[in-house]
Amino acid sequence: MSSSGDIRIPSRLPLLLTHEGVLLPGSTMRVSVDTARNMQLVRSRLLKGTSLKSTIIGVVPNSRDPEHETEELPALHRSVVPTATVTPVPHRTSWFLRKNNRVSFFFAVLFLFTGHLPFKIVLHAFNGLLFLSIGTAGLAVQVVGSNWPKPHYTLLITGLCRFRVEQLLRERPFPVAVVQQLDKLEQYAGLDSGDADVSSELGELSQRFYEVALQLVGMLDISVPVVAKLRRLLDSLPREALPDVLTSMIHVSNKEKLEILDAVSLAERFKKVLPLLTRQMEGLKLLQRTRKPRLDDDRRIIPIRKGGGLAPGQLSMEDDGEEEDSDDTSLLERRVRGSNMPEAALRVCLKELKRLKKMPQSMPEYALTRNYLELMVELPWSKSTTDCLDIRAARVLLDSDHYAMEKLKRRVLEYLAVRQLRNSLKGPILCFVGPPGVGKTSVGRSIARTLGREFHRIALGGVCDQSDIRGHRRTYVGSMPGRIINGLKAVGVNNPVFLLDEVDKLTKSLQGDPAAALLEVLDPEQNHSFTDHYLNVPFDLSQVLFIATANTTATIPPALLDRMEVLQVPGYTQEEKVEIAHRHLIPHQLEQHGLTPQQVQIPQDTTLDIISRYTREAGVRTLERKIGAICRAVAVKVAEGHKATKTPSSSSSSEVTTGEISDTQIGTNELMSWLTAPAYCGPLTLVTFLPL
Numbered sequence: 267m268s269s270s271g272d273i274r275i276p277s278r279l280p281l282l283l284t285h286e287g288v289l290l291p292g293s294t295m296r297v298s299v300d301t302a303r304n305m306q307l308v309r310s311r312l313l314k315g316t317s318l319k320s321t322i323i324g325v326v327p328n329s330r331d332p333e334h335e336t337e338e339l340p341a342l343h344r345s346v347v348p349t350a351t352v353t354p355v356p357h358r359t360s361w362f363l364r365k366n367n368r369v370s371f372f373f374a375v376l377f378l379f380t381g382h383l384p385f386k387i388v389l390h391a392f393n394g395l396l397f398l399s400i401g402t403a404g405l406a407v408q409v410v411g412s413n414w415p416k417p418h419y420t421l422l423i424t425g426l427c428r429f430r431v432e433q434l435l436r437e438r439p440f441p442v443a444v445v446q447q448l449d450k451l452e453q454y455a456g457l458d459s460g461d462a463d464v465s466s467e468l469g470e471l472s473q474r475f476y477e478v479a480l481q482l483v484g485m486l487d488i489s490v491p492v493v494a495k496l497r498r499l500l501d502s503l504p505r506e507a508l509p510d511v512l513t514s515m516i517h518v519s520n521k522e523k524l525e526i527l528d529a530v531s532l533a534e535r536f537k538k539v540l541p542l543l544t545r546q547m548e549g550l551k552l553l554q555r556t557r558k559p560r561l562d563d564d565r566r567i568i569p570i571r572k573g574g575g576l577a578p579g580q581l582s583m584e585d586d587g588e589e590e591d592s593d594d595t596s597l598l599e600r601r602v603r604g605s606n607m608p609e610a611a612l613r614v615c616l617k618e619l620k621r622l623k624k625m626p627q628s629m630p631e632y633a634l635t636r637n638y639l640e641l642m643v644e645l646p647w648s649k650s651t652t653d654c655l656d657i658r659a660a661r662v663l664l665d666s667d668h669y670a671m672e673k674l675k676r677r678v679l680e681y682l683a684v685r686q687l688r689n690s691l692k693g694p695i696l697c698f699v700g701p702p703g704v705g706k707t708s709v710g711r712s713i714a715r716t717l718g719r720e721f722h723r724i725a726l727g728g729v730c731d732q733s734d735i736r737g738h739r740r741t742y743v744g745s746m747p748g749r750i751i752n753g754l755k756a757v758g759v760n761n762p763v764f765l766l767d768e769v770d771k772l773t774k775s776l777q778g779d780p781a782a783a784l785l786e787v788l789d790p791e792q793n794h795s796f797t798d799h800y801l802n803v804p805f806d807l808s809q810v811l812f813i814a815t816a817n818t819t820a821t822i823p824p825a826l827l828d829r830m831e832v833l834q835v836p837g838y839t840q841e842e843k844v845e846i847a848h849r850h851l852i853p854h855q856l857e858q859h860g861l862t863p864q865q866v867q868i869p870q871d872t873t874l875d876i877i878s879r880y881t882r883e884a885g886v887r888t889l890e891r892k893i894g895a896i897c898r899a900v901a902v903k904v905a906e907g908h909k910a911t912k913t914p915s916s917s918s919s920s921e922v923t924t925g926e927i928s929d930t931q932i933g934t935n936e937l938m939s940w941l942t943a944p945a946y947c948g949p950l951t952l953v954t955f956l957p958l
């Protein structure tokens with residue numbers, strides 16, 4: 267390896283002859299490879315090599331059309347450099363001489379015929395003067411192959427530094443040459459620091475160059491990612507790299523790029539690129555004059571910004587400038603900083619933001635990182651509701667929401683009272699265990715109402731993957747946060763009431779045990795630093811009030827059961843069901859179906875009949891459904907403006923007689939058909955309704 271400065275390239279390089287574009291150090295170029303020599307290089311060097319060294323190749327601009335490739339090596343781009351800078355001269359009969367140069371040919375013939383020493387010297391001098399090929403050593407970062415429309419590869423190459431071809435070692439199957447590295451970076455090390463050794467001319471040149479580059483960037487729309495990137499590069503790159511990088515980014519012809527490639531001396535490079543920058547600026551000014559500035563919603567001008575350059579560092583993470591409003595990622599950065607997240611989370615977010623700013627938007631990871639940051643911003647790190655617990659009001663509310671359940675309501679009130687006195691949420695997690703439809707979920711909702719907190723139900727029935735609770739690691743495609751973090755995002759506060767519904771229906775699978783993941787969530791000693799795999803930073807769950815429900819304790823894992831206080835919710839007696847129906851279910855269903863209590867009246871006997879003949883359950887869910895069925899049928903009749911339909915059995919003692927509304931009554935058979943219970947065979951009391 268030949269060494270010079272920070273970048274070291276191998277002393278022998280395979281040469282890739284490009285006919286489109288010029289690769290400059292510090293830039294990245296996509297090269298289409300379809301000629302036989304280049305294809306061979308890709309196959310035997312890039313695809314077979316395993317070391318980093320094997321991915322470094324020499325990219326040399328080639329003047330010949332690839333369509334007309336012959337067995338002979340084409341003429342390479344040749345730079346004209348003074349002989350004083352030329353150290354070595356090719357030892358072999360030079361292949362430089364063979365092609366396209368009449369002067370060389372003339373001297374070659376002369377040399378062959380005379381063999382005269384002075385001619386040899388002249389020939390060498392011409393070799394050195396005229397036929398030196400300069401290329402860019404590049405790192406092949408991506409190789410993509412395709413067979414359509416014909417076999418070819420596409421390479422993504424990042425330019426490292428210039429080199430000069432000193433000696434061609436072989437031509438087939440692909441050219442390999444001894445090269446000399448040209449960009450000796452250490453000689454410019456003092457450029458930025460203002461070292462006294464650095465010639466003042468070079469220092470001035472670089473400063474002028476930097477200022478012109480700043481002016482140019484200042485004329486562009488900073489919200490365009492590539493412009494924002496260029497602005498950052500101006501400050502972060504060493505000054506000596508700027509001419510090459512800027513040339514590859516502005517509008518210049520291939521010929522001009524070749525001239526910059528040939529400019530081995532740094533001062534010459536600065537001098538050659540400066541007029542190109544000025545030309546670009548002139549072009550932009552012209553555009554500015556011809557095109558009326560267009561304002562978009564954010565009141566920014568696209569694509570050219572009026573006025574002069576930007577102050578250095580204006581785009582830096584710390585500044586709050588006008589440009590930041592128009593820059594999408596800067597807006598996100600402001601939201602990250604304003605979200606009041608803990609120090610650890612903020613550090614992670616800023617790191618991700620930094621990565622995001624460097625990523626092109628087309629990269630799949632861009633969307634992933636953005637989604638992550640959006641979630642981090644939306645999470646309620648410090649947003650909470652104030653508890654408004656009043657035990658007397660809580661008792662009234664619980665009583666008005668639920669009939670019976672005296673034991674359960676008493677325990678809930680005790681629980682809330684202790685919480686109020688201790689002003690802390692540490693304590694056992696309440697777990698309501700009972701048959702379906704006895705009001706477990708609805709008591710949980712009432713608790714949230716009494717506390718004045720947000721309520722969120724997490725259905726755990728059938729959950730068999732622990733990632734459902736803890737989230738997926740971000741390395742997976744389609745990764746998401748778990749249900750706890752999703753719930754917090756949904757409610758938007760960090761102290762909601764979370765109802766973990768059906769904890770007894772969690773199942774184990776190959777994807778892990780979700781019950782084990784719940785252990786950390788429910789343990790008050792640990793849940794202040796709950797770490798979701800997706801977030802990868804702890805989130806404090808200690809303010810969340812967890813309540814669990816289950817139909818049986820038999821299938822709850824013992825470790826989980828140990829963390830909870832089980833409150834049995836027994837089924838209801840028939841009388842309790844009748845009361846629940848008349849106090850809660852019927853008014854609720856009437857409201858749901860847009861009916862008034864005057865339009866439908868269901869006597870207690872009817873309810874009892876429905877309960878005993880049409881439902882067989884501990885809870886009241888089926889009863890509620892039956893009442894819903896009656897309401898739906900009545901709603902149709904009411905909407906139709908139905909007239910009285912009295913059946914013979916309607917004269918029974920249980921008939922509803924409510925004055926003027928009794929003329930429109932539904933008979934036994936009709937009601938029976940609404941309830942769709944095949945086993946029904948006895949007489950039924952009547953339901954009365956008023957037409958609209």
Ligand SMILES: Nc1ncnc2c1ncn2[C@@H]1O[C@H](COP(=O)(O)OP(=O)(O)OP(=O)(O)O)[C@@H](O)[C@H]1O
Nearest residue numbers: 667668669701702703704705706707708846850886
């Ligand atoms: N004591 C009660 N007072 C008033 N309404 C009740 C009562 N018990 C149950 N309900 C009503 O019954 C319906 C079903 O209740 P809920 O969904 O809370 O049952 P659950 O016990 O959670 O059932 P599951 O175990 O199937 O989830 C709700 O509309 C609820 O309001």
